[in-house]
Amino acid sequence: MLPKIYRSDPDIRKHQINTLKIFNDNVSEICEGLEYQIPFKSGRNELLLHVSLSKDFPNEKPLLKISPPIAHHWVNAESEVTSAPGLLNFTIHSDLGRVVQAVIREYERNPPPLKNECSGNSIAPGSTITSPTVPKRDGERSSPSYCGINSFTSPTHLPNAQRRLMFPELHKLSSEELEFLNNSIDRQQEFINEIPAIKEQNKLLDELIVQVEELAESNLAKQEQLQELKMNVDRRIEEVTKLAFENERLHVKYQDLSNKYSPVNIKEQLRSAAQKAELECENIADTFLRGEIDVDKFVVLYTKTRALCQTRKTKEEKLSHQLDSLLKAGF
Structure with a gap:
C-alpha cells in the first residue's frame, strides 16, 4: 500500500471514508461520498452524528453535527462539533474514522445533557454553578459551558492524553520542537525510527532479511543437486513411457490370444x-x-x-x- 504522501486526493478521500466505516459501527450512507449518519447511545439518550464531507475534503475539515441538540463544550449553538481535538488538528493525514470514533467515545463515556433538559432546569438560589474543566492550550481560551449543572462532569479521557501515554518521548520536546515535528514529515519519520518499539521491529526485520538471504544461498547451493535429480526424473519418465507402450502392445496381443483361445x-x-x-x-x-x-x-x-x-x-x-x-x- 502506498503512503498517503504518494496518493492522489481521490484515493485519500476514499481511504478516509473507509476508515469511517472501519472504526465505527452502524455507519449509514445518506449520499455516497458526501454524507453519512452514525447512531449511538449516550447514557439514556439516543444520539445521531451527521458527518458531511465537502468536495474539498480531506483538504477541508469534515462537518460533524449532533442531533438532538446537546449541551457540550465541543458543540456550538448550531449543534455542530467544532472543538473536538481531532477536528481542531485535522489535516489531510488525519484519519476521519478515528476522529469520529473519539467524538462518539467522549459522549458515551461522559453523556452530555440535552439542551431542552438544560433549558427546563432552574437554578436554585445559593447553588453553585460549575463548568467543565477543559484542557487549555497556549493562547486559547476555555469554551464556556452550555449547561451549568453540578452533575455535568468534565471529560477525563482525551485522545491527546492517550497520545502522550503512547509517546512519552514527546514530554522531552519543547514547543518549537513539537511545532517542527508537526510540520516536518522527515522529522516525523526520524522521530518514529527512534522509538524503542520501532527499533526492535527494525532489528527483527534485519534478522529476517539475514535469514532470507541465508535460505536463498542454501537454495542456490542445492541447484546442481536439483538439476541432477530433475535429469534422473526425466530419464525415468522416458523409461516409464517406453514400458507403457510395450505394456499396451502386449495387452493387445494378450486380448487377441485370449479371444482366439x-x-x-x-x-x-x-x-x-x-x-x-x-x-x-x-x-x-x-x-x-x-x-x-x-x-x-x-x-x-x-x-x-x-x-x-x-x-x-x-x-x-x-x-x-x-x-x-x-x-x-x-x-
Whole structure:
C-alpha cells in the first residue's frame, strides 16, 4: 500500500471514508461520498452524528453535527462539533474514522445533557454553578459551558492524553520542537525510527532479511543437486513411457490370444471344421460316383475324412456340454 504522501486526493478521500466505516459501527450512507449518519447511545439518550464531507475534503475539515441538540463544550449553538481535538488538528493525514470514533467515545463515556433538559432546569438560589474543566492550550481560551449543572462532569479521557501515554518521548520536546515535528514529515519519520518499539521491529526485520538471504544461498547451493535429480526424473519418465507402450502392445496381443483361445471361440472353430470335413466327405463321394477315383482310393479318403469330421463333432459337443454346465453353475 502506498503512503498517503504518494496518493492522489481521490484515493485519500476514499481511504478516509473507509476508515469511517472501519472504526465505527452502524455507519449509514445518506449520499455516497458526501454524507453519512452514525447512531449511538449516550447514557439514556439516543444520539445521531451527521458527518458531511465537502468536495474539498480531506483538504477541508469534515462537518460533524449532533442531533438532538446537546449541551457540550465541543458543540456550538448550531449543534455542530467544532472543538473536538481531532477536528481542531485535522489535516489531510488525519484519519476521519478515528476522529469520529473519539467524538462518539467522549459522549458515551461522559453523556452530555440535552439542551431542552438544560433549558427546563432552574437554578436554585445559593447553588453553585460549575463548568467543565477543559484542557487549555497556549493562547486559547476555555469554551464556556452550555449547561451549568453540578452533575455535568468534565471529560477525563482525551485522545491527546492517550497520545502522550503512547509517546512519552514527546514530554522531552519543547514547543518549537513539537511545532517542527508537526510540520516536518522527515522529522516525523526520524522521530518514529527512534522509538524503542520501532527499533526492535527494525532489528527483527534485519534478522529476517539475514535469514532470507541465508535460505536463498542454501537454495542456490542445492541447484546442481536439483538439476541432477530433475535429469534422473526425466530419464525415468522416458523409461516409464517406453514400458507403457510395450505394456499396451502386449495387452493387445494378450486380448487377441485370449479371444482366439477362448472356449467359446474354440467351440465355434470345431463346429466350422466339422462342417468343412463333412462337406469334403460329400465331395469325395460325388467324385467316386462320377468314376473319377477307384474303390480303394475312395475307401481310404472317405474313411479318413469321415473320421476327422466325427472327431471334431464329438469334441464340439463335449465342449458345448462343459460350457453349458459352467454357465448353469454361474461361471
